Amino acid sequence: xxxxxxxxxxxxxxxxxxxxxxxxxxxxxxxxxxxxxxxxxxxxxxxxxxxxxxxxxxxxxxxxxxxxxxxxxxxxxxxxxxxxxxxxxxxxxxxxxxxxxxxxxxxxxxxxxxxxxxxxxxxxxxxxxxxxxxxxxxxxxxxxxxxxxxxxxxxxxxxxxxxxxxxxxxxxxxxxxxxxxxxxxxxxxxxxxxxxxxxxxxxxxxxxxxxxxxxxxxxxxxxxxxxxxxxxxxxxxxxxxxxxxxxxxxxxxxxxxxxxxxxxxxxxxxxxxxxxxxxxxxxxxxxxxxxxxxxxxxxxxxxxxxxxxxxxxxxxxxxxxxxxxxxxxxxxxxxxxxxx
Amino acid sequence: xxxxxxxxxxxxxxxxxxxxxxxxxxxxxxxxxxxxxxxxxxxxxxxxxxxxxxxxxxxxxxxxxxxxxxxxxxxxxxxxxxxxxxxxxxxxxxxxxxxxxxxxxxxxxxxxxxxxxxxxxxxxxxxxxxxxxxxxxxxxxxxxxxxxxxxxxxxxxxxxxxxxxxxxxxxxxxxxxxxxxxxxxxxxxxxxxxxxxxxxxxxxxxxxxxxxxxxxxxxxxxxxxxxxxxxxxxxxxxxxxxxxxxxxxxxxxxxxxxxxxxxxxxxxxxxxxxxxxxxxxxxxxxxxxxxxxxxxxxxxxxxxxxxxxxxxxxxxxxxxxxxxxxxxxxxxxxxxxxxxxxxxxxxxxxxxxxxxxxxxxxxxxxxxxxxxxxxxxxxxxxxxxxxxxxxxxxxxxxxxxxxxxxxxxxxxxxxxxxxxxxxxxxxxxxxxxxxxxxxxxxxxxxxxxxxxxxxxxxxxxxxxxxxxxxxxxxxxxxxxxxxxxxxxxxxxxxxxxxxxxxxxxxxxxxxxxxxxxxxxxxxxxxxxxxxxxxxxxxxxxxxxxxxxxxxxxxxxxxxxxxxxxxxxxxxxxxxxxxxxxxxxxxxxxxxxxxxxxxxxxxxxxxxxxxx
Numbered sequence: 001x002x003x004x005x006x007x008x009x010x011x012x013x014x015x016x017x018x019x020x021x022x023x024x025x026x027x028x029x030x031x032x033x034x035x036x037x038x039x040x041x042x043x044x045x046x047x048x049x050x051x052x053x054x055x056x057x058x059x060x061x062x063x064x065x066x067x068x069x070x071x072x073x074x075x076x077x078x079x080x081x082x083x084x085x086x087x088x089x090x091x092x093x094x095x096x097x098x099x100x101x102x103x104x105x106x107x108x109x110x111x112x113x114x115x116x117x118x119x120x121x122x123x124x125x126x127x128x129x130x131x132x133x134x135x136x137x138x139x140x141x142x143x144x145x146x147x148x149x150x151x152x153x154x155x156x157x158x159x160x161x162x163x164x165x166x167x168x169x170x171x172x173x174x175x176x177x178x179x180x181x182x183x184x185x186x187x188x189x190x191x192x193x194x195x196x197x198x199x200x201x202x203x204x205x206x207x208x209x210x211x212x213x214x215x216x217x218x219x220x221x222x223x224x225x226x227x228x229x230x231x232x233x234x235x236x237x238x239x240x241x242x243x244x245x246x247x248x249x250x251x252x253x254x255x256x257x258x259x260x261x262x263x264x265x266x267x268x269x270x271x272x273x274x275x276x277x278x279x280x281x282x283x284x285x286x287x288x289x290x291x292x293x294x295x296x297x298x299x300x301x302x303x304x305x306x307x308x309x310x311x312x313x314x315x316x317x318x319x320x321x322x323x324x325x326x327x328x329x330x331x332x333x334x335x336x337x338x339x340x
Numbered sequence: 341x342x343x344x345x346x347x348x349x350x351x352x353x354x355x356x357x358x359x360x361x362x363x364x365x366x367x368x369x370x371x372x373x374x375x376x377x378x379x380x381x382x383x384x385x386x387x388x389x390x391x392x393x394x395x396x397x398x399x400x401x402x403x404x405x406x407x408x409x410x411x412x413x414x415x416x417x418x419x420x421x422x423x424x425x426x427x428x429x430x431x432x433x434x435x436x437x438x439x440x441x442x443x444x445x446x447x448x449x450x451x452x453x454x455x456x457x458x459x460x461x462x463x464x465x466x467x468x469x470x471x472x473x474x475x476x477x478x479x480x481x482x483x484x485x486x487x488x489x490x491x492x493x494x495x496x497x498x499x500x501x502x503x504x505x506x507x508x509x510x511x512x513x514x515x516x517x518x519x520x521x522x523x524x525x526x527x528x529x530x531x532x533x534x535x536x537x538x539x540x541x542x543x544x545x546x547x548x549x550x551x552x553x554x555x556x557x558x559x560x561x562x563x564x565x566x567x568x569x570x571x572x573x574x575x576x577x578x579x580x581x582x583x584x585x586x587x588x589x590x591x592x593x594x595x596x597x598x599x600x601x602x603x604x605x606x607x608x609x610x611x612x613x614x615x616x617x618x619x620x621x622x623x624x625x626x627x628x629x630x631x632x633x634x635x636x637x638x639x640x641x642x643x644x645x646x647x648x649x650x651x652x653x654x655x656x657x658x659x660x661x662x663x664x665x666x667x668x669x670x671x672x673x674x675x676x677x678x679x680x681x682x683x684x685x686x687x688x689x690x691x692x693x694x695x696x697x698x699x700x701x702x703x704x705x706x707x708x709x710x711x712x713x714x715x716x717x718x719x720x721x722x723x724x725x726x727x728x729x730x731x732x733x734x735x736x737x738x739x740x741x742x743x744x745x746x747x748x749x750x751x752x753x754x755x756x757x758x759x760x761x762x763x764x765x766x767x768x769x770x771x772x773x774x775x776x777x778x779x780x781x782x783x784x785x786x787x788x789x790x791x792x793x794x795x796x797x798x799x800x801x802x803x804x805x806x807x808x809x810x811x812x813x814x815x816x817x818x819x820x821x822x823x824x825x826x827x828x829x830x831x832x833x834x835x836x837x838x839x840x841x842x843x844x845x846x847x848x849x850x851x852x853x854x855x856x857x858x859x860x861x862x863x864x865x866x867x868x869x870x871x872x873x874x875x876x877x878x879x880x881x882x883x884x885x886x887x888x889x890x891x892x893x894x895x896x897x898x899x900x901x902x903x904x905x906x907x908x909x910x911x912x913x914x915x916x917x918x919x920x921x922x923x924x925x926x927x928x929x930x931x932x933x934x935x936x937x938x939x940x941x942x943x944x945x946x947x948x949x950x951x
Contacts, residue, residue: 049796068800072804085647089640114632336572339570
């Protein structure tokens with residue numbers, strides 16, 4: 001019989017579109033994120049059945065229903081723990097956590113930090129809109145101090161969490177930021193996160209046009225964007241501005257925005273290094289500070305030991321050391337006796 | 341003076357001392373030796389929640405009770421015949437339980453003015469008339485072990501810590517037990533510290549020889565082998581049996597065992613034991629909290645492992661929301677509750693059965709979960725195995741209830757042949773080309789839905805905590821569908837009665853009194869009905885293994901008895917269920933004292949009911 005080779009048809013965006021109607025509010029930033037994810041996933045080089053999307057609760061957490069892949073829409077804040085169980089049970093799977101600022105940083109804060117320190121090879125997309133959308137407009141752990149919402153008519157009293165500083169503090173091995181409207185850049189971040197072995201954490205600035213419209217307007221609107229976004233490129237000096245005439249310089253260990261020209265040249269600027277935790281931490285603190293642009297891109301990417309790889313090694317070690325377990329021998333135990 | 345050897349049927353010994361005196365270890369060694377000798381036995385470790393309460397204080401007393409017998413026994417005994425009290429506090433705490441005329445063995449060296457004061461004794465009970473109705477052997481154990489080790493180059497403190505071995509050696513002499521098993525064990529335990537092997541063996545021998553040479557004991561006791569059914573036996577405690585039962589089920593089903601948990605007394609030993617099974621491929625995950633413990637297990641089940649979590653009441657409370665998720669997602673999962681005294685932190689090291697309602701009802705919405713309860717330490721093996729079996733077969737979370745007494749207590753266990761255990765089929769779904777996959781289609785007999793694990797081509801689907809449409813599994817807010825799905829989930833759990841064999845009645849099928857029990861009270865209830873039946877009373881026992889669903893034939897059994905007594909270590913939880921379910925006038929015997937029932941408590945209550 002002649003051998004026939006069947007070419008696996010190349011996956012396309014449509015392969016990842018589920019048959020469920022998308023029910024986010026018209027104009028929500030989630031649409032752009034979903035669409036770009038569906039467009040990018042065919043290019044990850046993974047068999048489609050190996051993708052698993054795990055989410056918690058919140059607007060963003062409906063995401064798995066719209067992806068034609070294995071998905072589990074779980075309970076509030078627990079996606080990292082459920083995803084850990086999935087990945088540990090089957091390390092061959094490509095596991096993606098979809099979460100929001102409330103889900104990941106408030107009710108699920110504990111799980112988020114422990115996922116990051118364990119460094120399982122899991123990818124996290126945190127949709128940060130700095131508001132509670134699904135419950136209709138209360139402040140979130142990333143809302144700015146003084147935020148007026150339904151639950152804080154006189155302004156919130158909580159200082160906001162800084163998601164990337166938190167991730168870095170929790171010893172994350174990959175930390176990046178994207179913006180919903182910057183779809184081409186977001187595609188790059190998905191690819192980088194996928195290629196990183198270890199937990200990849202992407203914060204996505206996502207506009208909630210109903211309850212917190214324009215939260216990231218300075219970073220997305222044409223008039224202001226150039227001065228308010230700092231595009232991170234590894235090993236490149238930190239330059240920004242419409243004329244690319246501004247930069248970040250370290251004065252001791254204090255970052256300063258400087259004009260490039262008479263006094264300073266690009267040689268005086270801080271050069272981004274994705275493997276330098278201190279630089280990543282300095283950059284992470286630009287957010288919420290008006291005098292600085294918001295860095296977008298990969299802040300930090302290093303190799304650290306992978307939890308599930310070490311677990312597999314332990315199992316192999318134990319098998320080598322003790323021999324593969326024999327259940328009857330275990331049941332019999334060391335001290336037994338026979339009654340005739 | 342001649343020493344007489346007296347044959348006795350059964351003996352109850354309680355070892356009691358300071359937390360640092362090694363009483364758990366002493367009790368465990370005596371138990372292992374006694375098991376090897378061939379007696380039936382049952383144990384009750386009883387230790388404080390504090391790791392080391394102040395030395396000599398009443399709060400710091402740790403105890404270990406065991407009953408051993410030449411006959412079949414079911415409990416660690418109501419009252420000790422022998423009390424080993426290593427200090428005044430131990431004597432103070434435990435004296436009241438000792439039978440009248442019982443034997444007291446004390447370490448006289450510990451009865452210092454300071455320790456007497458800490459125990460609240462105004463005068464030394466060894467010197468006044470406090471103990472005049474007992475047979476007291478007061479021995480300067482600390483001085484004697486110091487003499488035994490005097491040529492050794494080790495600190496006096498280290499020497500003094502061997503005094504428990506002295507007490508153990510003496511008891512081995514009194515009850516005619518061999519020293520070899522303990523000597524062998526010491527050799528392994530202190531492999532890296534030969535001086536401790538030597539000093540402990542010296543102390544053990546010193547205790548044994550003390551009995552032999554000092555002419556104060558007039559009687560030694562012989563307890564013959566118990567007539568256990570033929571077969572191979574080992575001694576086993578509940579937490580170990582649970583762990584091995586879980587593993588056996590995963591090996592039978594040929595799917596990996598994943599355990600997610602957070603340390604909590606008295607369940608932690610399940611985590612420790614499973615962590616030592618890496619060579620079986622067992623994956624244990626010490627999570628950041630109780631919630632991550634169960635949710636990681638749910639994730640693992642979704643991905644095709646058998647996910648298991650274990651905890652005790654406070655931890656189970658934290659897991660409640662996740663259990664609801666497993667109910668609606670219809671995934672296999674085993675949740676073990678090793679119950680302890682509650683509410684809140686309660687009595688961490690003491691036993692109780694007060695989490696039955698929590699298991700049955702402790703969730704939002706209509707969220708039925710099957711509940712199976714272990715009845716003896718060795719039975720934990722079969723209960724854990726069956727919990728996995730049902731979880732996999734019906735795609736449902738299953739609660740297994742154990743308790744502090746079962747978890748730490750031990751008994752001789754007839755070792756099963758693995759090959760004889762029932763098969764478990766995970767029946768993962770496979771892609772049937774052309775047929776659209778329905779994640780909420782159902783097996784006709786069980787109503788179980790498919791288990792389609794990620795990585796299977798063509799079966800990509802989404803599940804979650806939102807209500808799902810029948811068959812398709814799409815999110816659905818349709819009122820009729822929600823009602824229908826609620827009924828389906830309830831019926832699926834009710835269908836488990838198909839797997840429950842006809843109820844065993846110990847005694848006649850009708851009579852004056854039925855004792856109905858569940859969980860760890862089995863031994864006490866069994867002992868109680870044996871006594872009552874010997875008195876000629878028309879009393880029978882039904883012990884429930886499944887509390888949800890209840891066996892199909894239970895209702896018709898209940899109505900054949902004039903009285904129903906439900907003894908529980910709670911304030912009447914099964915009683916309320918039985919009264920509601922069967923409209924029968926069940927009476928409760930309810931004690932929450934942190935320890936198992938005494939069989940005598942149940943006998944007295946039964947006599948009150950039927951005269």
